[in-house]
Amino acid sequence: MSSEKAVPKKFSIKDYKADSPRWCSGCGDFSVLVGMRKHMMDAQLDPANVVHVSGIGCSGRLPHYFNTYGIHGVHGRAIPIALGVVLARPDLNVFIESGDGDALSIGGNHLIHGINKNFNCVFVLLDNQIYGLTKSQSSPTTQTGFRTPSQPEGTFMDPINPIQVALGLGGSFVASTADWLSGHFLETMNAAAAHPGFSFVHVAQRCPKYNPEAWDYKSSSWYSFLNHENGVAPDQKFGPDATIVDHDPSDRSKAFEYAQRVPRCFGVFYKDDTTTCYAKVLQDKKNKGEQPTDLFAKVRL
Amino acid sequence: MSSEKAVPKKFSIKDYKADSPRWCSGCGDFSVLVGMRKHMMDAQLDPANVVHVSGIGCSGRLPHYFNTYGIHGVHGRAIPIALGVVLARPDLNVFIESGDGDALSIGGNHLIHGINKNFNCVFVLLDNQIYGLTKSQSSPTTQTGFRTPSQPEGTFMDPINPIQVALGLGGSFVASTADWLSGHFLETMNAAAAHPGFSFVHVAQRCPKYNPEAWDYKSSSWYSFLNHENGVAPDQKFGPDATIVDHDPSDRSKAFEYAQRVPRCFGVFYKDDTTTCYAKVLQDKKNKGEQPTDLFAKVRL
Amino acid sequence: MEKKDIRLELLMDAGNGAQSAASMLINEFAKEGKYVFIEPMIPAEISPPKRTPHSMSGAIVRTSNFEISCIGSSSDLMLVEHEILIDRRLNDKEYTKDTIILLDAGDERRNKDGYQAVYNRMDKLGLTYVAFNLPDVCKSIMLQLKGRGKNMVYLGMLTAIFNSNYDKMYHFVKTSYKKLSPEKQDLNCELYKEGYKFAQSEIDVRYSIESKRDDSKKVFMDGNMAISFGAIDSGIKLFAGYPITPASSIMHELAKIFPSYGGIVHQAEDEISAMGTVVGSYFSGVPAMTATSGPGLSLKQEIIGLAMASEIPAIIVNVQRGGPSTGLPTKTEQSDLQACLYGCHGDNTKVILSVADVEDCFYAPHVARYLGEKLRVPVIILSDYATSVSFKVIGEPTQNKLENIDDINDDILERFFLTRFKEEIPMVKNNQSIPGEQGKERRVTGLSTDGDGRVDFSSDAAIDAHNIRNQKMHILKESLQKPEIFGQEEADLLIVGWGSARGVIKETIDKCKENKLSVSGLHFKIVNPLPLGLKELLSKFKRVMTVEVAYGDRYKSAPFARELRNETLVDVESGVCEPSGRPLKPDVIMTKIREVLS
Amino acid sequence: MEKKDIRLELLMDAGNGAQSAASMLINEFAKEGKYVFIEPMIPAEISPPKRTPHSMSGAIVRTSNFEISCIGSSSDLMLVEHEILIDRRLNDKEYTKDTIILLDAGDERRNKDGYQAVYNRMDKLGLTYVAFNLPDVCKSIMLQLKGRGKNMVYLGMLTAIFNSNYDKMYHFVKTSYKKLSPEKQDLNCELYKEGYKFAQSEIDVRYSIESKRDDSKKVFMDGNMAISFGAIDSGIKLFAGYPITPASSIMHELAKIFPSYGGIVHQAEDEISAMGTVVGSYFSGVPAMTATSGPGLSLKQEIIGLAMASEIPAIIVNVQRGGPSTGLPTKTEQSDLQACLYGCHGDNTKVILSVADVEDCFYAPHVARYLGEKLRVPVIILSDYATSVSFKVIGEPTQNKLENIDDINDDILERFFLTRFKEEIPMVKNNQSIPGEQGKERRVTGLSTDGDGRVDFSSDAAIDAHNIRNQKMHILKESLQKPEIFGQEEADLLIVGWGSARGVIKETIDKCKENKLSVSGLHFKIVNPLPLGLKELLSKFKRVMTVEVAYGDRYKSAPFARELRNETLVDVESGVCEPSGRPLKPDVIMTKIREVLS
Numbered sequence A, B: 001m002s003s004e005k006a007v008p009k010k011f012s013i014k015d016y017k018a019d020s021p022r023w024c025s026g027c028g029d030f031s032v033l034v035g036m037r038k039h040m041m042d043a044q045l046d047p048a049n050v051v052h053v054s055g056i057g058c059s060g061r062l063p064h065y066f067n068t069y070g071i072h073g074v075h076g077r078a079i080p081i082a083l084g085v086v087l088a089r090p091d092l093n094v095f096i097e098s099g100d101g102d103a104l105s106i107g108g109n110h111l112i113h114g115i116n117k118n119f120n121c122v123f124v125l126l127d128n129q130i131y132g133l134t135k136s137q138s139s140p141t142t143q144t145g146f147r148t149p150s151q152p153e154g155t156f157m158d159p160i161n162p163i164q165v166a167l168g169l170g171g172s173f174v175a176s177t178a179d180w181l182s183g184h185f186l187e188t189m190n191a192a193a194a195h196p197g198f199s200f201v202h203v204a205q206r207c208p209k210y211n212p213e214a215w216d217y218k219s220s221s222w223y224s225f226l227n228h229e230n231g232v233a234p235d236q237k238f239g240p241d242a243t244i245v246d247h248d249p250s251d252r253s254k255a256f257e258y259a260q261r262v263p264r265c266f267g268v269f270y271k272d273d274t275t276t277c278y279a280k281v282l283q284d285k286k287n288k289g290e291q292p293t294d295l296f297a298k299v300r301l
Numbered sequence C, D: 001m002e003k004k005d006i007r008l009e010l011l012m013d014a015g016n017g018a019q020s021a022a023s024m025l026i027n028e029f030a031k032e033g034k035y036v037f038i039e040p041m042i043p044a045e046i047s048p049p050k051r052t053p054h055s056m057s058g059a060i061v062r063t064s065n066f067e068i069s070c071i072g073s074s075s076d077l078m079l080v081e082h083e084i085l086i087d088r089r090l091n092d093k094e095y096t097k098d099t100i101i102l103l104d105a106g107d108e109r110r111n112k113d114g115y116q117a118v119y120n121r122m123d124k125l126g127l128t129y130v131a132f133n134l135p136d137v138c139k140s141i142m143l144q145l146k147g148r149g150k151n152m153v154y155l156g157m158l159t160a161i162f163n164s165n166y167d168k169m170y171h172f173v174k175t176s177y178k179k180l181s182p183e184k185q186d187l188n189c190e191l192y193k194e195g196y197k198f199a200q201s202e203i204d205v206r207y208s209i210e211s212k213r214d215d216s217k218k219v220f221m222d223g224n225m226a227i228s229f230g231a232i233d234s235g236i237k238l239f240a241g242y243p244i245t246p247a248s249s250i251m252h253e254l255a256k257i258f259p260s261y262g263g264i265v266h267q268a269e270d271e272i273s274a275m276g277t278v279v280g281s282y283f284s285g286v287p288a289m290t291a292t293s294g295p296g297l298s299l300k301q302e303i304i305g306l307a308m309a310s311e312i313p314a315i316i317v318n319v320q321r322g323g324p325s326t327g328l329p330t331k332t333e334q335s336d337l338q339a340c341l342y343g344c345h346g347d348n349t350k351v352i353l354s355v356a357d358v359e360d361c362f363y364a365p366h367v368a369r370y371l372g373e374k375l376r377v378p379v380i381i382l383s384d385y386a387t388s389v390s391f392k393v394i395g396e397p398t399q400n401k402l403e404n405i406d407d408i409n410d411d412i413l414e415r416f417f418l419t420r421f422k423e424e425i426p427m428v429k430n431n432q433s434i435p436g437e438q439g440k441e442r443r444v445t446g447l448s449t450d451g452d453g454r455v456d457f458s459s460d461a462a463i464d465a466h467n468i469r470n471q472k473m474h475i476l477k478e479s480l481q482k483p484e485i486f487g488q489e490e491a492d493l494l495i496v497g498w499g500s501a502r503g504v505i506k507e508t509i510d511k512c513k514e515n516k517l518s519v520s521g522l523h524f525k526i527v528n529p530l531p532l533g534l535k536e537l538l539s540k541f542k543r544v545m546t547v548e549v550a551y552g553d554r555y556k557s558a559p560f561a562r563e564l565r566n567e568t569l570v571d572v573e574s575g576v577c578e579p580s581g582r583p584l585k586p587d588v589i590m591t592k593i594r595e596v597l598s
Ligand SMILES: Cc1ncc(C[n+]2csc(CCOP(=O)(O)OP(=O)(O)O)c2C)c(N)n1
Pocket: A056, A057, A058, A059, A060, A074, A075, A098, A099, A100, A101, A102, A103, A126, A128, A130, A131, A132, A133, A134, A139, C242, C243, C244, C245, C271, C295, C296, C299, C326
C-alpha cells in the first residue's frame, strides 16, 4: 500500500442503494430509508465500513436496501447481534433498525441491556404502533382502543411510552423524530451518530396499511419541537404549526417530563456523552492487556 | 356439602412449612422464608389457595419450603408462568420469588411486561447483588468494582437500580425492604398483598457466601425509611439508626428522586390502586361474554 | 368441457383482491353442491410493489364432484393479471399440456418485450394460452374505483367459464361489499356483470361439473379456523400466543369469539412467555394452548421441557412454514418434526399429533387434551402452512362441549387411530393435585425429584423418573392402532407420509389402482410415539419410501424416513422429499413411483 | 499393598475442603510421576446444610502407573467424614468386596443409631471398614480454626496411607494457604502433620504405586480449562456467555486471561443474547465462541438456525449435565445429542464434535474453527459434566497460536479423524465477504435467498439453498476417516460410544482382551455428520450395542444408537443406557457384555 493518503472518495447517494424495497406505498419506512442514506452520505461513511442490523418486521427489511454490510437477524435480537459487531470491530459504523414489536415486545430484554451497556451504535426504533409484517396485531405502543385482530374490541392496555422507558433505563442519548420530518430526521441521525454510546432514536413511522391513525403527518399542531443548541433544531418546513419548546438535553428530570407531555415532543430529550461505554471498556482492557504470558504457566506441573 | 358456613380454620405458622432449606447458613433467604410464612399466616391464607412461583437461583428454591402450591420454573420465566396461574384462577393468591439475575438479567423482558400488564400478584425480588447459585458472577445489580469470576478486575458497569427501573416501567406498587428488617418486611408484604395489581417488592437480601459486602445489615445508619400512613412504618427495632423521611407514595416524581437517593431508602415508593389490571380486564371480558352462540354460524354454508 | 375435477388459478398482484374473488367463487361452488378446496397464495410482504414477481398473490381452487383431499398437481385453467406473474408461476411447474392460460394483455403496452418473452416461453412449453384485453367499459368503471375492481371482472369471467349461477353470484357480490358506499357497491356489481358478459362472448373456454345434491349441513373453513373452533369445543379455556405467520389467525379467530365461551386470549410479549403462561394455567387446572410456527417453536423448547419434567400438560400447535430460520413464512414445509421430537435438551417424552386436513384440525385439540391430561405431558399438534390457510367444505362436525376428558368420544380417538387408555398411567410424582385441593399442596420443579416431588439428585431418583416418563409414552405406544393403509397390505411399493400428506397419498393410490400399479399408501397422524408392529407392516412391501415436504437425499434421510428407519430397521427411502415450499403433488409422486417400479 | 491402579475417595460435607485436599494430593502424585485423574463430586446447592445427604462433596481420585482415561468403576479406599455421607454414597454402588472404608466416627456421639445402621449396612454388604476417632490434638487445633481444617488432617492421613512424600506435601500445604495469617497457616500444617502421624500409627492400610519417571513436560487441568486455553490458542477472540453450571468455568477461566491474548469476554444478559453476539462477531470476521449447558442450548436454538441459514460460523460449547429441564446440574449425562442435531426448527445442517478427554477439549476449538469457517456453519462442541470438571495430568500440548485456519496442523485434524478439505466448499451465497471489504458489501438474512443473497421465496431458490447447505455437510462426511476402533475389526460384539465414553471403552476392551472375550470397541468424536462406510464396518460384528449416559429401552433407542440405526440399518442395541448422573463404568459394561455373550 502506498504511504500517501488516498484522496477521500466522495460517496454519492447511489453508493448507498441496494435492492428495491417491497413495502406498501406510502409506508414511512421509505422515508427512513432515504433519510438514513442521506445521513450516511452526509457523514461520508464508506459503505464497506457500515453494518446495519435489524430484527424481523417490515422495518426489519431496511438493511437489504442499503448497499452496506447488513444482518437481517431474527425477531427481537438485533441488539445482541449488533453488540457482537461492535465488540469485534470497533472500526465499523453500526446502525440498528427495529420495530415497536421487535424492540419493545419480544426484544425488550435486549433493549434494557443494550441501553445499560451503552455500546456505540445508532438504534432506530421505527414505531408504527402496530405489528406490520404479521398483519396488524396490537403492539406495546398501539393506542388504547384501537381495534386489532388480537384485541378486536380495542387494544385495552395503555401503550408503553418508549421515550420514558429509554430514559428510565438510563439511556445516554434519547431522541424522537418522525419519518416525514426529513430535515429533522436527518439532523437527529447526525446527532445520534456523533454521540459515543447507545443512541436511542425513536421514529414516529407511518403505516398507512394498518394504522393510519397512529400519526397524523398532515398536520403539525399536535406536537412540539424540543429546541436547544446541543439538540436538534425544529423542522419548520415540515412541521410549521408545531410549538417550540426550549429544552436542555442535559436535564434528565425535565426530559422525563417532556417524555410524558401532551402535545408530544420531537427532538433530543437527553444526551450525556460521558457515560461509560461497555464495548470501549472491554476493548481498552484488551488493548492494555499485558503481553501474552505462557498459556500453561499456571497448570504446568 | 353442608350449606352452613364452616368455621374458618385458624392456620398456624407450621401449616406453611414444607421441606427444609438447603441454603448456606446466614443466608437472607431464610429470613424471607420466615417473613413470607408470617405474612401468609397474618393474612390467614389457606395454603391450598396459595401458589408460589419462582425462577432458578438460590432464591428460586423458596417455593419448595412453603407447604402451599408452587412452581419452581425455569430461569427468568416466573412472571409468565405466574400470569398463567392468575389468568386461569383469579381465586388464588400468587407470589413470585425471583433473584436479581433471574428478574433483571435473563428475565428482564417479562419484568417489563409483567409490570406493564399489572396483573395481581406479589413479586418479590431477592436482591443479593450476585448470582448465588452459579457461584458469584456479576449480576445487573452487583456493585461497581466488586470482583467476580466473570469480571475479575471488578464489575465495571454501573449497577441497575431496580426501584428506578420498576418506577420507569410504570409499576403500580413499588416498595423496598430488607430481609433482616423482619417487622418492615412483614408489613411490606402485607401492603403488597393488599394492593390490587403487580406489587413489586425489592428485598435487600444477604448473601454471606458470595457478596457479604452488598448489604451491611449490622448497621442502619446508611439508609432511611420512607414513612407515610399509606405506606409502611419504619422498623425502629432493627433499623434504629436509620433516618426517617416522609414520603407520600402517590407522588411518582418524588418516588423517582428517592429511588436514586443516597442514603438509600426502604419503604413504599409508589402506590396507585387504580391502574388497570390486565388479568382483570380479560376476566371481565370473559365473564360478561354473551351466551355461547352457534360455533359454526359464521362458516355454515 | 364436462369434468369431474377441475383446478383453476387466479393470480393477481397483491392487494388486487384475487383471494376474495376466489373465495366468493368457491362459496358459490360449494353451495351448488360441489366439493371444493382452496389454497391461497400469499406473498411474504404486506403489499410488495405491483408488477414484480414478489407481488404474486392469488388462489388455487380445486373443485370436483367427489370428495377431494388435496390441492392436486396442476391447474386446468390459470387466469393471470399480467406477464410477470405467469412467468413467475410457470417456474413452479404446476401445469400440463392441457393447461389453458388466460393472460390479461392489458399491461402489454407497458412491456411489450416482457409479454413477447412470456408468449415465447408458453409456446416453447406447448401451453395453450389466450391473451385477452378487457373491454373499455371495464376500464372506465375501474377508473371510477381508483383502479380497483379488476377482481370482480375476473370473477364475472370465471362465472361464465364455469357455467356457475350468475344471479346467485351477482347477489353475493352485491351483499359482499357492505362497507362500501352504495355507488361503489354498484360499480363492483357492474364490473362483475361486464366480466361475465365479456367471457360469455369473447372467451371460448368452458368447464362444468355436475353438482351433487347433498343435504347434510356443510361448513366451510380453513385449518386454523378449525383449530380455533376445536379448541373451544374441546374445553380449552386459555390461549396464549405471540403473532407469527402462519399461526396468527388461530389467535385472531379466538380473540373474536373465545370470551363468549368463557375463554381468554392472551397476546404475550414473546413465545417463551406464551409458553410459560400455558404451563401456569394448566398447572392450575385450566386447559391451555399456544400456537406458533418454527422460530417460535425454537424459543418455546426450554419451557416445553419444563412441562415435560414437571408433568404439567400443555398444548402447543406448531404450524410449519418454510425453513430453516425465518425462511419462507408463507410457504409450506414439513421440516419441524424432529425439532418437535428432540428440540429440547435432555431426554424428551412428548406426544406429537399431526393433522391431515381441516377436520383433523377441529378434533386435534380434543385428542391433545385427552393425551396431555392423561399422561400429563406436553402435546404438540403439527399442522402446516398449506393446511392452515386452505379452505375446505366439510360436513359439519358434531359439537362435544367437552369438559372432563374422560367424556371424549371414541370416534374422535378413532380418527387419530387411538384406543382409550385402559390402565392407570404411572406418574413420576405421585401427587398430581391442582391448586385449591386442601391437604394435597405440592410443588413442581424441573429439577430431579423423588416420587414425593422432593428435589433429589440421587442416581436412583433420576433413573426412576426417566423410566416412568418413558413408560407413560410406551403405554400410549401400546394403545395406538395400526395407522391408515390405502390399498393392499402387501405390494411392490409402499408410500408413507404424515400430516397433510394424507390427501395426496390417497389420491395417488387411487391413481395407482386405476393404473394397476402394485402400490399402497400408509399415513400417520400420531407421529410420536409410533405404533407397535411397524416392522412387520413395512416388511410386507418390496420397497418403502416416504413422501415429505422436507429435505432428504442419498446421505441424509428425510425426517420421517429417518424415524421409521430407526424404529423398524427397514430400508425406508426418502422418496419424494423436496422442500419447495409447495404442497406435495400427486403427479410428482406418480413420476417417482413409475421410476421406482420400472 | 503394591498396586498398579488405585482409586480413592474423599467425602466430606460441602464447604469442608475435600476437593482442595484431594487436589493437593494428586498434584503431588502427579509430580511423583504417577498418572492421575480426579473427578470432583459437587452438590447442586452452594452450602447445603451439613450432615445431610445433600451436602456430600468430595473427590474421586484415580492414580496409576499407566495412562488412565476414565475414572473407573469402584473405589479401593473411601475416607468419609461421617455416617450420612457413606450411607448416601453406598447407593451409587461404586464399591467392591475389596473396598476399604475409613469412616470418621467423630460424629458417632451425635447419632449412635445412624452409625450403627451404617455399620450394619456395611457388614451386610461384606465391606471392610475402619471407624476411627481423630486424636484430641487435632480437635483442639481445629477449634482454634473455628472448626475448619479437618481436610488437612485427612490429607495427612492419605499421605501416610499412600506412602507419599511427606516433606514435599508439607511444603505444599504450607505454601497453599498464602491468604491466611501465618498462625493459621501453621495450624493447618500442624493438622496435616497430626493426620500423618495418626495414620502412620493407627491406620493399618497402605497402598503404593511405583512411580514412573517421565521427564516430558506435563500440565494438569480439567476439561473446561482445556477448552478455555484451546479457545485462546485457536485464535478465537471473543467469548460471549451466560453463567450456567457446568459451563461457567470456561467463562471464568477466560475472564482471567483472555484480554492478555487480545480477547474479549462478554457476560450477556441471557443465552439468546450471547448467541447473537457470537454471530455478530463472526459475521464481522472475528472468531467467537459461546459455552452453555442444556437449558441454555434450548434457548440458543433459534439463533443457531440463523447462523446456519445465513452462513455465519459460530462455535457453541455445550457441556451436558443431567436432564431433562433443570435436572441435575452437577451430574453428568449425554442426552443433548439430538437437541444439538435437530433442536432448531426446519432442516438443519451443523457440525457436532464431541470430546473424549481433556486433550480433546484443548484441540476442539481449533477443529471447530476449521470446520466452521470452511463450511460457514455453526459448530457445536459437546462436552459433559464429568469431562468438564475432571482434572487430568497430560503431556503439555504444543501451542499453535492459530490465525488463519488453513494453517491448522494436520495432527489436530487427525485427532478428530478428519482429513483436510481438498475441494472448494460451495456456498448458498456466492459472496462471503466481511465488513470492510470494499465493493463486496452484502446483507445476510434468515430468509430464503438466491445465490446473490437476495431475498427470494421461489421454489427454485429454496431447493437450491437446501441442496447446497446439505452438500457442504456431505463434503465433510466424505472427508471423515474411519472412527477409532479398539480391538479386532471383526468380533462377536462391538460396543460403540462417543465423547467421554472413549476412556471407558478403551479400558473395557483391554479387559476383554485379558479375558479373551471377542469384543471390540468403536468410538466417535465427530457425531454429525457420521462417516461413510459405517454399515460395512458394523456388519462385521455379530452384535452391536452402544454405551451411553442417556436413556434407552426396548421401545426407544438411546440417542446415539438411534442415529446409527438410521444411518446403517444395523440393529444397534442400546446396551448400557442408564442416565444415572454418574459416568459410565467399565464394570457395568463388562457385566452387560458377559450377559450379551452368554
Ligand atoms: C420468533 C419470532 N416470533 C414471531 C415472528 C413473527 N413476526 C415477524 S415480524 C413481527 C412483528 C412485527 O412488528 P414490528 O416489530 O412492530 O415491525 P413492523 O412490521 O411494524 O415494522 C412478528 C411478530 C418471528 N418472525 N419470529
